Amino acid sequence: LPGPDKLLRFERAILPHLDAAYNLARWLMRNEDEAADAVQDACLRALRFIGGFRGGDGRVWLLAIVRNSCYSRLKRGASRESETEFDDEIHSSEIETATPEALLERSRDSETLRHALEDLPEEFREIVVMRELEGMAYKQIAEVAGVPIGTVMSRLARAQAPAAGPHSRTAGGVQK
Amino acid sequence: VICEDARTLHAYVDAELDVVRSLVVEAHLSSCAACAREEASLRALRTAFSDGALYHEAPAGLERRVRAAVRDGMESRLN
Numbered sequence: 001l002p003g004p005d006k007l008l009r010f011e012r013a014i015l016p017h018l019d020a021a022y023n024l025a026r027w028l029m030r031n032e033d034e035a036a037d038a039v040q041d042a043c044l045r046a047l048r049f050i051g052g053f054r055g056g057d058g059r060v061w062l063l064a065i066v067r068n069s070c071y072s073r074l075k076r077g078a079s080r081e082s083e084t085e086f087d088d089e090i091h092s093s094e095i096e097t098a099t100p101e102a103l104l105e106r107s108r109d110s111e112t113l114r115h116a117l118e119d120l121p122e123e124f125r126e127i128v129v130m131r132e133l134e135g136m137a138y139k140q141i142a143e144v145a146g147v148p149i150g151t152v153m154s155r156l157a158r159a160q161a162p163a164a165g166p167h168s169r170t171a172g173g174v175q176k
Numbered sequence: 177v178i179c180e181d182a183r184t185l186h187a188y189v190d191a192e193l194d195v196v197r198s199l200v201v202e203a204h205l206s207s208c209a210a211c212a213r214e215e216a217s218l219r220a221l222r223t224a225f226s227d228g229a230l231y232h233e234a235p236a237g238l239e240r241r242v243r244a245a246v247r248d249g250m251e252s253r254l255n
Contacts (some may be wrong), residue, residue: 006248022235032235039238040245044246044249048247115226138187138190153186156190175178
């Protein structure tokens with residue numbers, strides 16, 4: 001594809017989804033600058049591969065690239081981190097919250113809900129973000145995350161399940 | 177089956193079921209109080225998410241920055 005055509009296709013199909021790209025990146029990276037870098041990175045890659053974009057859903061196509069850029073960055077960050085000494089004090093609280101804890105129990109206000117979503121492991125967090133914040137269909141989410149629709153459904157159900165599982169909730173609500 | 181598998185109720189609330197299965201869930205909800213409570217909670221959660229407070233819109237300069245990077249990228253390839 002010649003340069004001007006590439007640029008035109010990129011501007012029409014990809015640029016309109018910059019908010020969606022940033023939202024997903026921001027939730028995955030948990031940091032504004034890292035999210036912006038990941039989006040820019042993803043856009044450059046999107047331009048490079050735009051010839052292979054066959055006019056489907058530009059948002060799904062871009063988000064798949066954004067997600068890939070984010071995970072590459074997270075992996076690089078994690079390998080840097082593992083070189084520094086492991087600090088039990090800092091990490092013990094993270095381990096406690098690293099299970100898909102009931103969003104339901106923490107949906108009282110948006111601040112509490114924000115923290116609950118931040119605490120979810122990435123593979124659950126990205127799916128909740130695409131479903132609840134981006135309003136995407138299961139099929140689109142499955143395409144972006146590269147998993148079967150059944151996996152999307154299981155992760156949504158697990159992330160949003162009551163703490164004690166269906167029908168066994170106590171009157172007190174949150175169970176530790 | 178609906179009581180045991182949370183995914184069905186989620187898919188129902190997300191309007192992801194076909195009409196026949198939706199009708200089955202609807203009938204179940206009218207007779208199962210526990211599932212009906214669960215459905216109400218799920219809808220409340222969706223409402224909480226949908227007020228936009230948790231959505232991170234792209235910062236003001238990002239589109240300009242991306243356009244500039246894309247332009248640079250194309251020029252360096254031509255040269």
